[in-house]
Amino acid sequence: MLALSEVSAGYGSVPAVSAxxxxxxxxxxxGLLGANGAxxxxxxxxxxxxxxxxxxxxxxxxxxxxxxPPYEIAAxxxxxxxxxxxVFADLTVKENxxxxxxxxxxxxxxxxxxxxxxxxxxxxxxxxxxxxxTMSGGEQQMLALGRGLMLKPRLLMLDEPSLGxxxxxxxxxxRKIQEIRALGTAILLVEQSVSRALALVQRSYVLESxxxxxxxxxxxxxxxxxxxxxxxxx
Numbered sequence: 001m002l003a004l005s006e007v008s009a010g011y012g013s014v015p016a017v018s019a020x021x022x023x024x025x026x027x028x029x030x031g032l033l034g035a036n037g038a039x040x041x042x043x044x045x046x047x048x049x050x051x052x053x054x055x056x057x058x059x060x061x062x063x064x065x066x067x068x069p070p071y072e073i074a075a076x077x078x079x080x081x082x083x084x085x086x087v088f089a090d091l092t093v094k095e096n097x098x099x100x101x102x103x104x105x106x107x108x109x110x111x112x113x114x115x116x117x118x119x120x121x122x123x124x125x126x127x128x129x130x131x132x133x134t135m136s137g138g139e140q141q142m143l144a145l146g147r148g149l150m151l152k153p154r155l156l157m158l159d160e161p162s163l164g165x166x167x168x169x170x171x172x173x174x175r176k177i178q179e180i181r182a183l184g185t186a187i188l189l190v191e192q193s194v195s196r197a198l199a200l201v202q203r204s205y206v207l208e209s210x211x212x213x214x215x216x217x218x219x220x221x222x223x224x225x226x227x228x229x230x231x232x233x234x
Contacts, residue, residue: 001026001186002047002078002155007056007066009046010210015054016042017210024155029187031197031204031218033231039210040190041083044157047188048080049073060155075103077154083163083190085144089133093124096132096143100150109152117146120179138169145176155186162193174200194231198222 002024010016017039024030032040045051047058049070058066065073074080079100088096097117101110118125121142127135132143141161148156161177162170174196181187181200191197198204198218206214206227214221221227 001028001061002188003057003059004043004047005057005059007043007046007053007058009042009051009053009056011042011051015210016051017046017207019056020207020210020212022205022212022215024186024188026154027184027186028203029181029189029201031201032188032190032207033192033194033197033204033221034207035230036192037209038207040207041159042210043207044080044159044188044190047073047157048078050080071103074151075105077152078157079148079151079153079155080157081144081148081159081161083159085137085140087132087135087140087143087147089131091132092129093132093135093143094128097124097146097150100147101152103151106150106152110150113150113152117149120149120176121146136169137164138166138172141165141169141173142176145173145180149180149185153185155188156180157188157190159190160192161189162191162196170196194227 004020004022007020008015008018034040042051046053049068053066057064060076101107123139124146161173189197189201201218203217204221205212
């Protein structure tokens with residue numbers, strides 16, 4: 001479904017990722033793992049059109065999307081839930097969700113998708129008229145996930161969904177991500193909690209200094225001594 005081939009991208013003259021290749025199959029959950037500054041967020045931003053690759057190819061169902069503006073990439077079915085949630089604090093929960101369905105195809109299905117999101121996240125249904133900025137961090141993360149689903153994406157990209165959340169809240173968020181995956185939505189997950197990520201995804205790529213240094217199934221990486229020492233505390 002999604003394929004990056006030898007992609008390099010960065011900010012100004014500084015490359016954040018170099019010659020990076022990865023793939024995500026339809027309905028698959030794939031992880032992007034690595035330390036801070038490894039290039040994980042830049043990879044997602046390159047896919048969603050927020051950062052232009054300096055070289056390489058990004059294709060979605062065979063179409064080259066590297067030169068498309070972000071709104072056209074979103075319209076193809078790629079939703080990006082950014083690090084830090086970034087909800088619209090002065091809008092209600094319902095208004096935040098409706099903004100997620102701004103493209104014509106998603107807008108036509110907005111009522112049905114909203115019902116699905118409320119069923120998946122009951123707390124959002126209960127607080128639909130509450131201002132997003134008055135919600136807890138965990139509730140805002142649920143809202144960010146719900147807003148991403150309002151696009152009716154074929155691929156949902158999640159950037160550090162556990163960032164700033166207490167462990168019990170993180171567990172709840174990951175249970176919801178697992179439910180989203182069960183609906184058939186493909187997921188590309190950036191996450192520093194490697195143990196949680198490996199429990200959710202089927203395969204992962206490990207990045208270091210903008211390059212893929214390891215790739216394998218969750219079982220393979222969980223038993224890899226390099227991964228155990230660097231990320232799992234073993």
